[in-house]
Amino acid sequence: MRCTVFGTGYLGTTHAICMAELGHHVLGVDTDPGKITKLSSGQLPFYEPDLEPLLRRNLAVGRLHFTTSYPDAAQFADLHILTVGTPSAADGHTADLTDLYAVANQLAALIERPAVILGKSTVPAGTAARLAAHLREQSPTCDFELAWNPEFLREGHALQDALRPDRIVLGVDMERTLGRSRAEQQARHLYADQLKAGVPLVVTNLETAELAKMAANAYLATKISFINAISDLCEGVGADVRALADILGHDPRIGRFGLDAGIGFGGGCLPKDLRALAKQAGELGAVDAAMLLREVEQINLHRRVRVVDLARQACGGSLRAAHVAVLGAAFKAESDDVRDSPALHVSAAIQQHGAFVTVYDPKALDNARQSYPTLTFATTITHACENADVVLVLTEWEQFAALNPDELTRLVRNRSIIDGRSSLDSTRWREAGWAYRAPGIPKTCDQLSP
Incomplete structure (x- = not known):
């Protein structure tokens, strides 16, 4: 199958590579010549485990190409996938759809054959219908069907999520299609391997598909904020939030994923989608939903x-002149993404209290330097922890969990560690003579179960 992918950010690049890996012929499109040159030479502009070898393999066999030419893209295929970024607007709540509309406008003006435009960008409910009406007005001769196919990629797990997703969601214009739509036929072809493997396909209306990604992120955010709120109660009564989370997680109605107390969530999706969904809920008069989502955000912050x-x-009792080592800059492990990173936000706040802060991360240092130029960054854990009064683990990288407390003892000034991700073995650190603290873990409470 031939398809184009408009937008070569994290989502677009990942989707283009994975569709090529499934055997399709894919043309990635972007207006940034530097990005296109880099991708065409087999280099990723971001870090994602195991993705770059797939990029090079599919370039080599000729299934994957990149271009800045919209006319070439319009001629290349009749299935066009939009993965354009929709960042928060200046108000910090609504989504900025400027780039999405711009790309769709340019594409629609060039389409000469019946085509399917498949949106994957995260947008407020109602966007697809408005965009379709806009395109029909701007390009009345364009024969297209617009559908929405939200993505559910998790940074650090993109290959698994793209090649073997939990579900595939397709929103179509129910009023304009009778029976199986052209978009559904194309989607079933595009995702044939996943469907054969038993991945469920949910075909619904446009608005439900648009809400799917935001609602999923909002629910996960709510789950994380719930366990973080409970962690304060645990500290107050002397309970261990990790053991409590395990107990809750055994309940099949709840599940264990997302029940790790700590520093909270960040990144480019959960905070943005949570705010946008709360904003739309408020505008529509869904007061309870708006209040709940806003409280989830406040707990997280x-x-x-x-x-x-x-x-x-x-x-x-005072951070002034203290030497603080921060292990972690990315908002999560297996990523170099520092957007709304809790680790960097905490590092900057500690620095504002007068501390000397040194940050280390195995992948995100370059992005962190650009976003927080006033912080000091180290290229090794050893350098970051030298003469530290306290060490903070704020991103759940495996190499941090595997640290040897005895080896770190020789570097620091004080054996004090704060586990902001509940990723360390507290018993091991305390037995090595370290003062171990973590949200939801009382000072005298060690983990009783693995």
């Missing part, structure tokens, strides 16, 4: 304040 408080306590 307060977790960062809580970790700063733990650092202050570890330094005797």
Whole structure:
């Protein structure tokens, strides 16, 4: 099958590579010549485990190409996939759809054959219908069907999520299609391998498909904020939030994923989608939904304040002139993404309290330097931890969990560690003579179960 992918950011590049890996012929399109040159030479502009070898393999066999030419893209295929970014607008709540509309306008003006335009960008409900009406007005001779196919990629797990997703969602214009739409036929062809493997396909209306990604992210955010709120209660009564999360996780109605107390969520999706969904809920008069989502966000932001408080306590009540080592800059492990990174937000807050902060991350240092130029960055864990009064683990990289407390003892000034991701073995660190603190873990409470 031949298809184009408009937008070569994280989502577009990943989707283009994975569709080529499934055997399709894919043309990635972007207006940034530098990005196109880099991708065409087999280099990823971001870090994602195991993705770059697939990029090079599919370039080599000729199934994957990249271009800046919209006319070439319009002629290349009759299935066009939009993966254009929809960042938060200036108000911090609504989605900025400027680039999405611009790309769709340019494409529609060039389409000369019946085509399917498949949107994957995260947008507020109602966007697809408005975009389709706009395109019909701007390009009345264009014969197209617009459908929405939201993505559910998790950074660090993109290959698994793209090649073997949990589900595939397709929103179509129910009023304009009778029986199986052209978009559904194309989608079934595009995802044939996944469907054969038993991945469920949910075909619904446009609005439901648009809500799917935002609702999924909002629910995950709610789950994370719930366990973080409960972690304060655990500390107050002397309970261990990790054991409590395990108990809750055994309930099939709840599940364990997302129930790790700590510094909270960040990144380019959950915070943005949570705010946008709360904004739309408020505009539509869904007061309860709006209030719930806004409280979820406030709980999440307060977790960062809580970790700063733990650092202050570890330094005797004041951070002024303290040497603080921060392990982690990316918003999550297996990523170099620092958008709305809790780790960097906490690092900057600690620095504002007068501390000397040194940050290390195995993949995200370059992006972190650009976003937080006033922080000090180290290229090794050893350098970051030298003479530290307290060490903070704020991204759940496996190499941090595997640290040997005895080896770190020789580097630091004080054996004090704050586990902001509940990723360390607290018993091991305490037995090595370290003062171990983590949100939801009382000072005298060690983990009783693995």
